[in-house]
Amino acid sequence: MRLHKLAVFTVLAIILSIGCSRKDPAPEAGEGPQLELQKVQEGTVVNHTFMAMDTLYTLSVGVRGPWSPETADRVRAAMGHAEAAVRTVESTMSSHLASGDIHRLNVGTREWVQVEPSTMDVLVAAVRVGHGTGGAFDLTWPALRPLYRLKNPQWKPPTDAQIEKALRLVDFRAVELDVHGRRARFTKAGMAVDLGGIAKGYALDLAAGALARDGFLDHLVNGGGDLRVGGARPDRKWRMGIRSPRKDGIYKSGTIKAPSFALVTSGDYERFRMVDGVRYSHIVDPRTGRTARGAVSVTVIGPDGMLADALATGLFVLGPEEGRKALVHFPGYEALWLDEAETVQATAGFFAAWD
Numbered sequence: 568m569r570l571h572k573l574a575v576f577t578v579l580a581i582i583l584s585i586g587c588s589r590k591d592p593a594p595e596a597g598e599g600p601q602l603e604l605q606k607v608q609e610g611t612v613v614n615h616t617f618m619a620m621d622t623l624y625t626l627s628v629g630v631r632g633p634w635s636p637e638t639a640d641r642v643r644a645a646m647g648h649a650e651a652a653v654r655t656v657e658s659t660m661s662s663h664l665a666s667g668d669i670h671r672l673n674v675g676t677r678e679w680v681q682v683e684p685s686t687m688d689v690l691v692a693a694v695r696v697g698h699g700t701g702g703a704f705d706l707t708w709p710a711l712r713p714l715y716r717l718k719n720p721q722w723k724p725p726t727d728a729q730i731e732k733a734l735r736l737v738d739f740r741a742v743e744l745d746v747h748g749r750r751a752r753f754t755k756a757g758m759a760v761d762l763g764g765i766a767k768g769y770a771l772d773l774a775a776g777a778l779a780r781d782g783f784l785d786h787l788v789n790g791g792g793d794l795r796v797g798g799a800r801p802d803r804k805w806r807m808g809i810r811s812p813r814k815d816g817i818y819k820s821g822t823i824k825a826p827s828f829a830l831v832t833s834g835d836y837e838r839f840r841m842v843d844g845v846r847y848s849h850i851v852d853p854r855t856g857r858t859a860r861g862a863v864s865v866t867v868i869g870p871d872g873m874l875a876d877a878l879a880t881g882l883f884v885l886g887p888e889e890g891r892k893a894l895v896h897f898p899g900y901e902a903l904w905l906d907e908a909e910t911v912q913a914t915a916g917f918f919a920a921w922d
């Protein structure tokens with residue numbers, strides 16, 4: 568991906584990782600993942616960009632000291648491992664890909680389905696966030712999906728009867744997990760699960776973990792504006808910003824105190840449809856079967872991407888008042904809610920997390 572495209576995508580992203588420089592990065596020639604180099608004081612910032620999970624990913628690492636062909640090889644290998652980790656999450660957890668765990672679970676009836684350890688980790692977390700948010704985050708929301716095909720130009724809001732019928736199959740408590748046997752099943756026939764609100768966050772964690780394991784503790788993984796960050800660049804800390812949901816521009820930018828954290832946003836301004844002046848977003852409230860109206864955007868900061876991602880979706884549904892109560896179950900996670908007028912509500916620690 569060339570830089571101008573990268574810039575466009577990055578501006579569209581909900582959260583910007585303000586890492587790109589005044590100077591244009593130079594491509595580094597070689598086999599394997601394409602690298603873009605940006606010389607900074609005391610070292611180099613290296614970026615690698617690719618599309619996966621319907622999202623643009625940019626992996627960045629900070630390298631101190633002089634750049635050499637050996638360093639290029641080490642970075643390229645690490646970027647390859649991190650990219651592969653994201654692609655593996657996509658292939659095992661996508662609802663569409665026939666070989667994946669989630670697809671096999673959804674097409675089955677009620678029998679046990681064997682899943683990968685990674686899928687089990689995400690299912691366990693999804694159910695945990697289901698409990699912690701009182702069902703505002705619910706991995707079994709797909710029963711409602713046929714009622715919310717927002718891409719269809721003829722789409723109309725569903726009727727009460729349609730919603731009532733679909734809601735009978737929305738219940739995260741009906742997903743049974745045998746963690747030690749690594750199996751999952753539904754206790755109601757006809758259910759389906761979808762990890763669209765959590766798997767991208769998990770992919771951030773795996774990509775960051777791959778970079779760290781290969782020796783690059785200074786990294787930033789940006790998946791469509793959701794970030795997982797470790798350490799710092801050679802010259803300064805990684806900078807990031809939260810986009811204004813209704814105005815153009817940045818609501819807040821800066822750096823964060825923790826040496827390793829995730830910063831994830833759910834907003835209603837990228838995927839939505841307006842009908843009769845009412846905005847319908849891609850997040851549904853599984854408790855009512857209606858489009859979520861708790862907020863316009865929610866940003867969550869916390870130690871890992873998987874929980875931050877699921878929480879951002881769940882707290883979007885809940886809004887600030889109920890959301891604050893839910894966060895008691897998730898120590899270490901802080902949230903910021905913005906509404907139509909960009910009125911700010913945040914947990915006590917949200918602003919304190921920034922430098």
Ligand code: ADP
Nearest residue numbers: 703704705706708763764833849850851853880
């Ligand atoms: P994005 O993928 O746009 O960053 P989110 O992380 O907020 O957005 O996740 C939205 C996705 O989560 C939806 O596209 C859908 O797949 C799924 N989803 C929608 N509503 C819910 C919900 N209440 N609970 C769990 N998952 C949901």
Ligand code: MG
Nearest residue numbers: 764876877880
């Ligand atoms: Mg999410």
